[in-house]
Amino acid sequence: MLRNYRDVMSVRAVRTTVLAAAVGVAGDSAAMVALLLRVHASGEGPWAVALLLGTFAVPVVLLMGPAGALADRADPRRVLAVTALVQAGAAAALATVDGLVATLALVAVLQTGFALGNPSWTAVVPRLVPGGAAGRVVALQQAVRGVAGPAGAGLGGVLVQWRGPSAALLLDAATFLVLAGAAVALPRVARERRAAQASAGPRRWTSSLLPRDGVVALRADPVLGVLVLALLPLVVTLESVNAVEVFLLRDVLGASAAQFGLAEAVHGGAAVVGAVLSGAATSRTSRVRAVLASMALIGLGQAGQSVSPGYLTYLALGLGLGLLLGVVNALVFGLLLDELDADHRGAVVALVSGLSRAAGALALVLGGTVGTLAGPRAAYLVAGAGTLLVAGVAAWVVHRSVDGASTARASRSTPGPSTLEA
Structure with missing residues (x-):
C-alpha cells in the first residue's frame, strides 16, 4: 500500500x-x-x-x-x-x-x-x-x-x-x-x-443552477448513485449529534473540558488514519463493500455511544467511528473520480458537496430538537438507528442493482430464438 x-x-x-x-x-x-x-x-x-x-x-x-x-x-x-x-x-x-x-x-x-x-x-x-x-x-x-x-x-x-x-x-x-x-x-x-472537450460542441453551462449533468451521471451508474444518496442521510445522522455531543460528554458522562477536547482530537486523528487505510481497497467491488460495511459499523458505534457507561468507552467508540468515517469519505470520492466519465466529475462533486451542506444544516436542527425533547443519549440512539437503516437499505439496493446488471449482461450475451433462426 x-x-x-x-x-x-x-x-x-x-x-x-x-x-x-x-x-x-x-x-x-x-x-x-x-x-x-x-x-x-x-x-x-x-x-x-x-x-x-x-x-x-x-x-x-x-x-x-x-x-x-x-x-x-x-x-x-x-x-x-x-x-x-x-x-x-x-x-x-x-x-x-x-x-x-x-x-x-x-x-x-x-x-x-x-x-x-x-x-x-x-x-x-x-x-x-x-x-x-x-x-x-x-x-x-x-x-x-x-x-x-x-x-x-x-x-x-x-x-x-x-x-x-x-x-x-x-x-x-x-x-x-x-x-x-x-x-x-x-x-x-x-x-x-x-x-x-469544449471543442466537441457548444454547451450552455450557465443555463441551469442545478448540476443536471451530475444527476444524469449518477443515474447511469446505479451503484454509485445509491452510495451518494446514502451519503446524504448519513450526513444527517452523523452531524445531528454535533448539537448534543458536548451535553452528553460534559453533563451525562462528566467529562472535563480537556477530555472533551481530547475526544474531538482522537476522532479527527482517527479519520486521518482511516483515509490512509482506505488505499488498501483498490477494486470497485472491494471499495463498495468497504463503504457499506463501514456505514453499518458507524450505526452500531453511535448506538454504543448512546449507552456508554463512562468516558473511556465513549472515547474508544469515537476512535472507531473516526476510522470508519475516514474510510467512507475517501472511498466514496475515490469511486466518483475513478469510475465516472471525465465530462461529469465536476458536476457530481458539486452536487454531492452542495447537498451535503444542506443535509448538515438539517442535521443540526434535528439533533437539537431530539436532544432537547429526549436528551443527548436518545439523540445518539436515534442517529445510530438511522445510520443502520440507511446502510441496510443501501446494501439491499446495491445488491439488486448488481444482480440486475448481471442479468442484463447475460441476456445480451446469450443468443435468443431469433438469432438462432437467422
Whole structure:
C-alpha cells in the first residue's frame, strides 16, 4: 500500500494538489476560529453565530450547477486561480472590518469563490494520474486535511489571542495566494484536455443552477448513485449529534473540558488514519463493500455511544467511528473520480458537496430538537438507528442493482430464438 502512495506522490502535480489541500484547509480553519470569536465578542448572541454558519453554507448549495459546469468545461487553472484570488481579496477585506453585516457580506463573497473553485480542485485529480489512481490521491488529501484542519484552528486561536482576529484572517488571505500559485503551476495538459472537450460542441453551462449533468451521471451508474444518496442521510445522522455531543460528554458522562477536547482530537486523528487505510481497497467491488460495511459499523458505534457507561468507552467508540468515517469519505470520492466519465466529475462533486451542506444544516436542527425533547443519549440512539437503516437499505439496493446488471449482461450475451433462426 505504501508503494502505491509513493507512486502517485512521485507526480509533481499530485504533490502540488496535496500541498494546496493542506494549506487551504489550515487557512480556512484559522479564519473560521477568528470569525466565530469575533461574532461571539460582538455580543449579538447565538443568532449571529447561526447567521455566520449559514452564510458559509448557502453559496455552496445555491451554486452547485455553475460550479459543476465550470469544473467540467472550463480551463481548471484559470478557474482555480481566479477563485483563489477572489477569496484572498475577501479574506483581506474581512481583516479590516468588524461589523456583523459587513462580515456576513464578505463571508458570502469568500464562500462564493470556494463554491465555484472547490469542485475543480477535485475534478482535476484524475487528469494528473494514471487511471484508477485518483482514489489514492483523494485518500492523501483527506489525510492532510485531517491534520491541517486542527493545526490551523489552533494557530488561529493563538493569533486571535496575540494579535486579534485580523491576524488570522490575513493568514487566510496569504494561503489563498498560495493556492492561486499552485493552480498556475498545474500542468498544461489538464487545460488541453478540457479544451478538447469544449471543442466537441457548444454547451450552455450557465443555463441551469442545478448540476443536471451530475444527476444524469449518477443515474447511469446505479451503484454509485445509491452510495451518494446514502451519503446524504448519513450526513444527517452523523452531524445531528454535533448539537448534543458536548451535553452528553460534559453533563451525562462528566467529562472535563480537556477530555472533551481530547475526544474531538482522537476522532479527527482517527479519520486521518482511516483515509490512509482506505488505499488498501483498490477494486470497485472491494471499495463498495468497504463503504457499506463501514456505514453499518458507524450505526452500531453511535448506538454504543448512546449507552456508554463512562468516558473511556465513549472515547474508544469515537476512535472507531473516526476510522470508519475516514474510510467512507475517501472511498466514496475515490469511486466518483475513478469510475465516472471525465465530462461529469465536476458536476457530481458539486452536487454531492452542495447537498451535503444542506443535509448538515438539517442535521443540526434535528439533533437539537431530539436532544432537547429526549436528551443527548436518545439523540445518539436515534442517529445510530438511522445510520443502520440507511446502510441496510443501501446494501439491499446495491445488491439488486448488481444482480440486475448481471442479468442484463447475460441476456445480451446469450443468443435468443431469433438469432438462432437467422
